[in-house]
Structures are given as C-alpha cells and as structure tokens.
Amino acid sequence: MSILLDEKKKVLIQGITGRQARTHVSYMVRYGTKVVAGVAPGRGGSDIEGIPVYDSVDAAVKEHAVDISVLFVPALNARDAALEAMDYGVPLVVVLAEGVPHHDAAQMIERADEKGIQLIGPNSQGMISPGKAKLGGTGGAEPDRLYMRGPVGIISRSGGMGGEIANVLTRRGIGQSSYVSIGGDLLIGTSFVPLLRLFEQDAETRAVVLFGEPGTGHEEEAARLVEHRGFTKPLIALVVGESLERLPKGMSFGHTSSIIARGIGSPSRKKELFRKAGVQIADSLADVGDMVGKVLG
C-alpha cells in the first residue's frame, strides 16, 4: 500500500507545455504514473507524447476522470490554476511553484478547506510511492537511485532533505511506502498531521520519518497527535535549525516559513515536545538510518 498516490491514480498536468513540465512528465510516465491529460490555455487539441492537451480543466475533466492535478505553473499563476482545479472537483491538488504570494496561498488553502480537497504545497517538490508512481520533480530521471519500495513513510518540509532521508534508508536496504514533500512555505495546504493519520491507516507503513524546520507550529501539532495516540507507529523526527536560535531573529536560509516568531517555531522546543510525546529524535541523517533500522528489527 501507500498513501495518496499509486499507479492507478489518474493524473492531470496543468501547465503541461512548459519545458520543465515536459521533462518531468516524461520521467513520471516512465516510472508508472498514470498521466491522463494535460492543460495549457490556447493549446487545446494538441498532444504531448501522446497525452491529450486541453484548454481548461473544465474541458479535461469532461473527457477524463481525474484523481490528482499537478501544477507546473509559475508562482504568479499558481492561485488561479489551483482554484480552477478545485472548482472542477479534483480531489488532490499538488502545487510545485516556489514564491507564491502569501495572500494567494491563503486563498487556495481556504478554498481547499471549504471543498474538502487535499492541497499539497505550495513549494512542494511532489511525492513518490516507490515502485508505483511519482509526481513533480521527486526522484528525477532515476528514482531508483534513491527510492525503493518498503515500509517507511517520509514527510518533509524540505524537498531535498526527503531525498537525502530516502537515500540513507535505501542504502541500508530499507524501502519506503510513500514520501510527501509538503513545502517550505509559511502557508501550506497539508502539514504533518493529516499525512500521519493516513500513514497510521496504511497497512504497509511500519514507521515514519519526519523532517522539520524552524518556524510554524506543524511539528508541535504532530507531537500532540502522537501524545494523544492519533499516531501510534514509531515516528522518527529530524528537526534542523537549532543553530538559528543563537542568531538574530529574522534570518532565513531560503524557506519563507523558517522564521521563529512570537515564541513558536523554535527547533529546540519542537524537539522537546516530540521527546515528551515519545517521538525519537534523530540528531543526524546517520541517526535516522540507525533508528529506523532498530524499530524495524
């Protein structure tokens, strides 16, 4: 099993004619992702490597059942494209764009909440259910370099670090059920908690690794879930950024969320809450491998 994504999910690509989109879509298809259609305003009627292209989501969903839409559209168009997907009933929307304005992100999130749609991102790198399917940039041209099918779920606020964690596990012969890159922005559609609930239900997943950063209360919320037995499988957390606490406030390494403000979001507090809840704290990538190895026995 896996969460959110497998080889049967029918995927729509918004912004399919862009150069990056074409490259990634070809990798996705090669890996097994069932891409059924693409959208590119003004390009309806054409096709990209056999994938039919439509002018709008409306036109695409009239011809195809769609489970997931992946948005390869630039930040300034991301809101409109995401709202369009939601308005036509796509139940899972993945926004890859980095640099989406806060107000736009908040609008997408509000609409997703109203309609009960799972929004991943913005600033997600995508997701992968190894051996089945992948979305977005995750895994690149050769996902097998980093990922293999197995019992560990990964959720990461950093796209790159999700890959590093998978690399550590795969090198030890430990596979992954699904990896979801949730995005490093201040406002994201789906944080750790809803995904932990899905991993809890997933029979294949036996442990989860979570990568946390400074800023927001997402890790704190995950700690509460574990404390209240909403997630009962082994959870290993790698939370970085403690060194930022000794630097002046307001500094960012790149992720807009990673700013500590109003007493919440400090990595040391996140770790403390995790520890209290019984979550294992990894101090390094090597620790992640050791801890997961141990819990799987």
Add this chain to the structure above:
Amino acid sequence: MARLLEHHALGFFREEKIPVPRFQVVSTAKEASEAAAGLGGSVVIKALIPVGGRGKAGAIKMAKSPSEAIGQAEGLAGRTILNFPVEELLVSETVNIAREFFVSITFDSMSRRPVLLFSALGGVDVETILDRDPAQLSQFPIKLSQGLGLSQARQVLDAAGLTEKTIEEGAELLCGLYRIFCRLDAETVEVNPLVLTQDQRLLALSGVIVADNQALFRHAELEGMAQPDRTNGWRPLTALEKDMRAIDAIDSGSAIRFNEFSDGDIAFMITGGGAGLLAFDAITKLGGHPATTFDITPGRVEEKMYRATVAILSRPGLKGFIAGGNITNFIPIDVKVRGVVRALKELDIDATKFPVVFRFAGPGVEAARELASTVPGIQFYDAATSLEDAVARIVELTKSR
C-alpha cells in the same frame, strides 16, 4: 519581508481615513525644530529605521519645545541605531494618552489564514510581554472570502472593554487596516500603540507594514518603499551581501539567498533550504564557524556560481571552503561545479594548502568529479557520504590551521 518605514505606513493609514497624528519627515535638527514649532511645540522624534524595538534602543525621544527638539534630534540624526544609520527623523505631535492597545493583522501558519491580534496592552516592549504571556493577546481568525466585517471588528473592541462611540470608530479603523493588508498583499499590518486619547479619540500612533517580497511584482505603488535590498532582516546589507544581490540580478531565472557573518572563517555554500540548515547545525555543533550561507534556486546557474564563489572567496580571513548541497533530482550538478571550479582556478586557489570540500550528488556527478579533479587537493564527496560527514571533514581540515 520588506518592512516599510513608519511614515510610509502612516501614509497608507491616512489614505484609508485611519486617524494618525500630524507628522513631518526631516533630516536635520534645524528642520526638526521648525517641524516642532508647526506641530504645537511638544513633539515625539523618532529615527526612521526599518526595524522594531526602537523605544528600548533609544530611537524615540520626546521634546517639549522647538528648542528642546534641536537637542533631541541632534542625538538621533547621523547615529547608527540597531545597526541602521539614521538618515531621517519622524517628528509627530504629542497626544494625551488615556489607554494604549496593540493591533496586528498577519498570517497564522496554523489556522492558515489571516488573523487579527488584539491586546489591551500596548506600547513599548509589548511584544516581549505578549511572548511571555500569550493570554493577553486575543486572536480572531479572518475568512478571506468574507473579509473583516464591522460586526466582527466590534466584537474585538467590545471584548477589550471600549465604550460604544469608541467601538464604532475603532471598528472602522480595524476594517481600514484589513483593507490595507489586502490591497498591498501585505504580510503584516500593525499598529502599536493604538491609543485612546483623553478626549476619547482613537489614533494610530505608530504603524508597521511588512510587504510580501513575493508579491512585489504586482505592487508598483510600493516601489521605493518596500526595499528588500535594504536589510537582511536585522541589519543593513554588508558590502559582500550587496555584491551578491548584484550577482543575483544578472539573470532572473534563478534566485540567490545569501548571508554573511562577520566572525566566521569557513566559506559555506551548501544549497537547499533544508540541507543548508542541517549542514549549518552540523558545522556549528562541531565548533566550526561559517562565514556565509548560500542558496540558489534552479535555473541557469553556472555564471552565478562562478561569480558568487569569486566574491565569497575574496573575503579576507578564510581558512577553508565547503560547497555542495542535497542530492538533486534533475539539476545537473556539473553545471554548478563548473562555475565553482572556474572561480577556484581564476583565484589561483591551492586546495592542497587551503582546504576545499565538495559534496555534490545527483545527475552529472561523474562530470562533476572530473571537473573537481582538475584542481589538485579538492576533497570530493557524493551521495555515498552524508552532508554531515562532508561538513565534519572541512571542520577537521580547518581546525588544524
């Protein structure tokens, strides 16, 4: 995160008919005195710098008369306060304050929507008090599709114990702040203190607007006001940080984020928001002192990597250099390495004497290794070595120096 100077914020408040004190912007003590005379003699003089905490830092002075204003303005103009040079002063009328409040409209990462924060405690250092005692701060979530309505605004003020007439005025004021928040695509719109005068008027005595850098492309009206290049969050840019902004500007296809630390001695170019933090933690834990942080988003990066490396390595006092990042999915890393290696060669860096560690992994790793081997002494690591182990290597190599 571009913080507007106070007079710009007050200007936007005025446009929305939010009552603000009469004020004038000046740059000399003589002008400050003249402004004081025009504002009734008794004034507040504030340094116009793009940071909070001015009250505690001595950047806000009172003057009872135009002649006193000269002395107070002389004590501010030309000084450096909270790392910022004081070039202009805001002179505003004094008011008789009966009560002070704190109001902020900002985004909450947990409810993932705008939130109106209100406290019956306002004034200097209120943020520290609220951090210590969050119960003093009431939070009211706002639905974007509905906006902040007058009735919701009234509830906020009613809860703070204001009288009926003031509640009406205050509700209009709060709705005006929310309109600014939306109209400017702002991250934060804040009034501290919002004051109730002894003659029962509400006044936004001081204001903060933080613009969203990522939305500036659609806000020509903020040009010249929201200056992301003015500060890195807590101080003005260093010369090297300014150079880096210029390097970043050669091509909009990718974006550089860069910080410099005055006390560091290891040039640090580990890219990726998460990987950068992980490696920064690791290097600090091992007792190493990074002189920089560096991130670059995908795009045509070779030229930028080349110029950035030249700029960083030209800094005096460095003991070593580490470059790399997390395993990339599709970005050919040899393109990055080509830029860095070109810089090392041009600077005539002898990596057998000045330690250089690379940790690059992803497509193009073989070409990257090949390029690195043209500079004798570079220690090259790939996905078989963790970021932390690569970091440990540079700390070890520089410690013995």
